[in-house]
Amino acid sequence: MMALRVVGVLAGLSCVLCQGQNNLPFLPKPPAPGPCPLVPVVNNFDLQRYLGRWYEIERFFNPFQNGECVTADYELFPNGTVSVINTQISEGELDSISGFAELGPNQSEGKLVVDFPFSEGSFSPDGVPNYIVVATDYSNYAVVHSCTYLGPELKLEFSWILAREPNVPASFLMALKEWLKIVNIDASRYLPTLQTPYCPRRQV
Numbered sequence: 001m002m003a004l005r006v007v008g009v010l011a012g013l014s015c016v017l018c019q020g021q022n023n024l025p026f027l028p029k030p031p032a033p034g035p036c037p038l039v040p041v042v043n044n045f046d047l048q049r050y051l052g053r054w055y056e057i058e059r060f061f062n063p064f065q066n067g068e069c070v071t072a073d074y075e076l077f078p079n080g081t082v083s084v085i086n087t088q089i090s091e092g093e094l095d096s097i098s099g100f101a102e103l104g105p106n107q108s109e110g111k112l113v114v115d116f117p118f119s120e121g122s123f124s125p126d127g128v129p130n131y132i133v134v135a136t137d138y139s140n141y142a143v144v145h146s147c148t149y150l151g152p153e154l155k156l157e158f159s160w161i162l163a164r165e166p167n168v169p170a171s172f173l174m175a176l177k178e179w180l181k182i183v184n185i186d187a188s189r190y191l192p193t194l195q196t197p198y199c200p201r202r203q204v
């Protein structure tokens with residue numbers, strides 16, 4: 001299962017990379033070799049306050065995402081499962097993908113297991129948290145990190161800067177990235193996500 005998913009990931013990666021030569025303003029920076037970085041995690045995580053809509057401000061290059069105007073909507077089902085609906089605009093169309101998330105074994109930490117059942121974008125075959133909330137104040141911003149180590153030369157490492165508004169002050173973003181570098185996140189890998197007042201939005 002894992003191998004199949006990895007092959008899917010790599011196929012997606014090479015394909016997006018070849019398109020990227022034409023579409024991206026600059027080529028994404030690949031991850032450094034070696035193990036996943038040790039990153040901080042939010043303690044006393046308050047899932048209730050984390051729910052709702054987040055706008056993607058920046059992201060590491062990743063082969064599952066090529067759209068703009070990206071949002072993530074988190075809602076809690078009565079059984080404690082979190083509904084995850086990621087939406088982007090791709091080729092002018094609203095494109096949503098639905099998944100589920102659950103808190104990891106230590107529920108006081110901002111670590112979740114996120115799974116998208118019907119896509120290749122499922123990187124947690126063994127139930128290990130794959131969505132680490134590195135920092136958030138719940139009402140303005142959040143930083144998420146995900147890393148799967150596949151061998152000395154290969155890891156799948158992603159990170160997203162999210163905000164409650166479609167844009168954040170540049171000075172805030174700069175200060176946040178300075179801090180992220182200190183806590184082992186290669187902030188030079190973030191690429192901005194286009195967010196404009198004209199972005200079509202999924203209704204919630």
Ligand SMILES: *[C@@H]1O[C@H](CO)[C@@H](O)[C@H](O)[C@H]1NC(C)=O
Binds near residue numbers: 078080
């Ligand atoms: C929780 O409830 C949702 C919505 O009814 C359902 O889709 C999901 O499968 C449930 N999860 C579990 C673990 O039972």
Ligand SMILES: *[C@@H]1O[C@H](CO)[C@@H](O)[C@H](O)[C@H]1NC(C)=O
Binds near residue numbers: 043106
């Ligand atoms: C859960 O995580 C917190 C914060 O990292 C830690 O202080 C606590 O000991 C952990 N609890 C368990 C049961 O491991």
